[in-house]
Amino acid sequence: xxxKRILSGMRPTGKLHLGNYVGALENWINxxxxxxxxxxxxxxxxxxxDLSTDEIYNNTIEMVIDWLSAGLDPEKAPMFRQSKIKEHxxxxxxxxxxITKARLERNPTLKEQxxxxxxxxxxxxxxxxxxxxxxxxxxxxxxxxxxxxDQLPHIEITREIARRFNQQxxxxxxxxxxxxxxITQFARLPGLDGKRMSKSLGNTIFLSDAPxxxxxxxxxxVTDPLKVRKNDPGRPEICLxxxxxQKFNSSETKEIENGCRSGLLGCVECxxxxxxxxxxxxxxxxxxxxxxxxxxxxxxxxxxxxxxxARKVAETTMNEVHAKMKLG
Numbered sequence: 001x002x003x004k005r006i007l008s009g010m011r012p013t014g015k016l017h018l019g020n021y022v023g024a025l026e027n028w029i030n031x032x033x034x035x036x037x038x039x040x041x042x043x044x045x046x047x048x049x050d051l052s053t054d055e056i057y058n059n060t061i062e063m064v065i066d067w068l069s070a071g072l073d074p075e076k077a078p079m080f081r082q083s084k085i086k087e088h089x090x091x092x093x094x095x096x097x098x099i100t101k102a103r104l105e106r107n108p109t110l111k112e113q114x115x116x117x118x119x120x121x122x123x124x125x126x127x128x129x130x131x132x133x134x135x136x137x138x139x140x141x142x143x144x145x146x147x148x149x150d151q152l153p154h155i156e157i158t159r160e161i162a163r164r165f166n167q168q169x170x171x172x173x174x175x176x177x178x179x180x181x182x183i184t185q186f187a188r189l190p191g192l193d194g195k196r197m198s199k200s201l202g203n204t205i206f207l208s209d210a211p212x213x214x215x216x217x218x219x220x221x222v223t224d225p226l227k228v229r230k231n232d233p234g235r236p237e238i239c240l241x242x243x244x245x246q247k248f249n250s251s252e253t254k255e256i257e258n259g260c261r262s263g264l265l266g267c268v269e270c271x272x273x274x275x276x277x278x279x280x281x282x283x284x285x286x287x288x289x290x291x292x293x294x295x296x297x298x299x300x301x302x303x304x305x306x307x308x309x310a311r312k313v314a315e316t317t318m319n320e321v322h323a324k325m326k327l328g
Contacts, residue, residue, distance in 0.1 A: 006031060007142030007179075009040035009082070012060040017204035018278070019197035021070065022189040022247060027146045029071045031182075037077035038140050038310060039067070041303075044082050044089075045133075048126040049117065064299055066207050069289040078306035082136065085307065087314035091135045091321065092128075098164045099131060099157070108153050134158040138176045139314050146182045155181040169324040175317075189247065192221045194240050205278065207285050214282065215275040218244075223267045230266030241267070241274050249277040 008028060010016075016025065028039060041060050047053075064079060072079070082088055104110070104127050114122060125132075133154050137145055138161070145155055162176035169175070190196065191203030198204070205217055221241055227234035236242035236257045245256050256273070259265025292299055322328045 003034070003036045004143045005141060006035040006037045006144045006146065006182075007040070007137045007140045008037075008146050009042040009136060010063060011042045011045045012056055012063045013046070013199065014055070014059040015062045015206050015208050016066040017197060017199065017206050019189045019191070019204065020066075021207060023148055023184055024146065025067065025070055025072070027182075027184050028067075028077065031146060032073060032076045035144060038142070038313075039072065039077050039079050039306075040136055040310070041079070041081045042136065045129060048123070048129045049113075060303075061296060061299055064303065065289055065292045066285075068292060068299070068302065069285045070207065074302045074306060078309040079302055080306040080310040081303060084303075085139075085310055085314050087139055087311075087318045088132070088135055090318065091139055092132050094321065094325070095131050095134055095138075095161050095165070096128060098161050098168070101127070103157070103160075104128060104130065107157065109150060112150075130154045130157045131161065134161045137179055138162055139317050140310070141177055141313075141317065142179050143177045144182050145179050146184055148184050148188060152181050152183075155179060175320055175324055190240055190243060192217055192240070194222050207282060208289055209282065210286070211275075211279040211283075214279050215272070218271045218275040218278070219268075221271060223270075224260075227260070227267060230268075231263040233263045234260035234265075234267075236260045241271055244274050244278070245270075248281060249274060 006028075008024065010020065010024065028037065031037065041063065043056050043060060046056055060081065067079060068074070107130055110127065110130070113119070113126075119126070130153075134157060137158050145151075145158075147155060159178040162174075162178050165176055166174040188196070191198060191201055192205070193201070193203045195201055195203060205214055209217070218241070221244075223241055224234045224236075224239045226232065227239075239260070242253075242256065242260065245253055249256070252273070256265060256270060260270065
């Protein structure tokens, strides 16, 4: 039986943090043997909120180094830049004819972005970015898309566009699948201040952080405000550091929970235990990263190779689209 196809990507914003790893990258790595996987650097998507292109290339390299260092295998999962596959822009134009402005304005994720980023003048590109995401998925006929729950509305828009195209141009034999979202098990990891983990908020632990940096950052992480001294009973259910333990130190979670509630475990010791476990995770990633940092040509070769693979798939899809639409 042929493997189902996965398509997923990230905007290139530079080095990745633990939130990126937990929310997406770890899942990609775990799925690459089960699915036929394609992963794109969503560089066009950067322009929806920032017109500057000065750092896109460097940020792309840093991000792909983290993908490779964490265990994503380019032989199993081709990696490629969206902007290097011209078919993305053509299919974006065609798909834009299949969805209304009103439908895009109902997108809850867009509403959240407009509010959080305080956007007053919404651009056409930002309004239509779910259409470009639909292109990213359907150009490669992605059947499964690993996402957090907040991205499910985008999957639904993709399904609607696929359905509309099939009904309009290929009712007897669907050109595009209607992809399913695969929910990431541990979709969101809070930042060190308890807010959403974000580089702009300065509350991240990067996959490239040295052990002493991780320990230093964990020392400043927020904890239960009522647990001031070691012997004070704590409430792990509201403690950020305990959330990290649940993800990175599951074997000791029960012991840590009991120690916190009883007051036998102080916050300093708890944070050091947590830092140790995170550093265990990051140690092999750091070692592999150093190799790529010393040979950036290997990273570029991975992208060029992935783009060659992706381009062939994209060209085949667009030939089918042209035939069904009787264009060209």
